[in-house]
Amino acid sequence: MAPTSNSRKSDMQAWLTKNVPQLYDIIKNKARLKKYSVDKIFMAIGHDVLRLPPYHLDLNPIEMAWASTKGYVSSQNVKLNISYVIDLIKEKVNLMAPEEWKKLYDKVKSIEENYIKNYHTVDVRRN
Numbered sequence: 519m520a521p522t523s524n525s526r527k528s529d530m531q532a533w534l535t536k537n538v539p540q541l542y543d544i545i546k547n548k549a550r551l552k553k554y555s556v557d558k559i560f561m562a563i564g565h566d567v568l569r570l571p572p573y574h575l576d577l578n579p580i581e582m583a584w585a586s587t588k589g590y591v592s593s594q595n596v597k598l599n600i601s602y603v604i605d606l607i608k609e610k611v612n613l614m615a616p617e618e619w620k621k622l623y624d625k626v627k628s629i630e631e632n633y634i635k636n637y638h639t640v641d642v643r644r645n
Contacts, residue, residue: 576629579622583614
């Protein structure tokens with residue numbers, strides 16, 4: 519039986535320690551329970567759909583591009599004027615050549631491969 523908010527801290531900790539593997543499996547598999555129409559469309563034509571884990575900005579090149587844009591704007595912004603900030607954003611987006619996007623993609627791919635390579639160590643430590 520799960521502890522309540524009135525349970526002693528030590529009872530809560532003991533319960534969590536005992537149930538961490540099951541809780542982890544529930545969390546890990548929760549996203550698999552959701553079904554999206556677009557997934558069915560892609561699967562019907564032979565594609566697998568892999569979703570980014572939440573809060574893993576390092577697996578999303580657009581987030582890296584946005585970080586680069588924000589850095590550019592903050593380093594160039596000498597006016598406290600929203601239209602000037604918008605112009606700086608547009609300027610940075612226009613400056614981003616295909617080579618820069620390729621670098622961001624390659625960086626994400628490298629991070630992803632590193633996660634895959636080290637995935638087993640997370641499972642070993644969890645047990």
